Amino acid sequence: MEPFSRSWAALRKAVAGLRDEEFGRPSGCAGWLVRDLVCHLVIDAQDVLITLVTPAAEEPTRDAVTYWEIVEAPTGDDPLDALIPRLAAAYQDPALLKFHLDDVGSAAGRAAELADPAVRVGTRGEVLTAGDYLSAYVLEWTLHHLDLIAHLPDAAEPPPEGLARSRELLEEIAGAAFPPSFSDKDALLIGTGRRAPGAAERAALGALDARLPLVLG
Incomplete structure (x- = not known):
């Protein structure tokens, strides 16, 4: 549970510090x-709250790794993806968006701290333990933290433990390890298509290069 809490707290702190x-x-x-991404984080926080209070009696069908699926790159046609920019623009004052994320995000953080990791919860038609669900979200928070600061050079980066755990998850999803020469951050950025590999990096990737990017959904 600790990696979830630290990653989520760091991401919310980064948003709170935005000008x-x-x-x-x-x-x-x-x-x-950036405002669209922050709006998406509000919806993510709502999803965490809803999932943690949606108990399930069935055996788990997914874990922290299989929660994620490799999907086609988004085209912008998904109704929710198309809604996000319009919803974000409706806030007008960034302070309102900050407040909403802090309000809902703090509640999601408290709910995660109180959750029994062994309890089964339902989401997206699947069943996971709360611990696996929250572990899966470490990857979500870490990738979106990197998204948030992509063009903000002075912003704080995600916690090292969140980067390391996210790399582990991505490697398990891929069924292959990234080269040891890659930092955790570079493995995540290159692995998910957020940055194109250079020639030396492409050579180090070997056969894995042909399978990238891993677009997660």
Whole structure:
């Protein structure tokens, strides 16, 4: 549970430290501004709250790794993806968006701390233990933290333990390890297509290069 709490707290702190003008800058999510990404985080926090109070009696069907699926790159046609920029723009004042994330995000953080990791919960038609569900979200928080600061060079990076755990999850999803020469951050950025590998990095990837990027959904 600790990696979830630290990763989520660090991401929320990074958002709280944003200047108003930075909400209009591009994020690391293609087609989304920083304000759009923050709006998405509000929805993510709501999903965490809903899932943690949705008990399930069935045996788990997914774990922290199989929670994620490799999907096609988004085209912008998904209704929810298309809604996010319009919803984010409706806030107008970035302070309102900050407040909403702090309000819902703090509640999601408290719910995670109180959750029994062995309890089974339901989400997206699947069943997981709360511990596996929250562990899966370490990857979500870490990738979106990198997205948030993609064009904000002075912003704090995700916690090292969150980067390391996210790399482990991504390697398990891929069924292959990234080269030891890759930092955790570079493994995540290159592995998910957020940064193109250089020639030397491509050579180090070997056969794995042909399978990238891993777009997760």
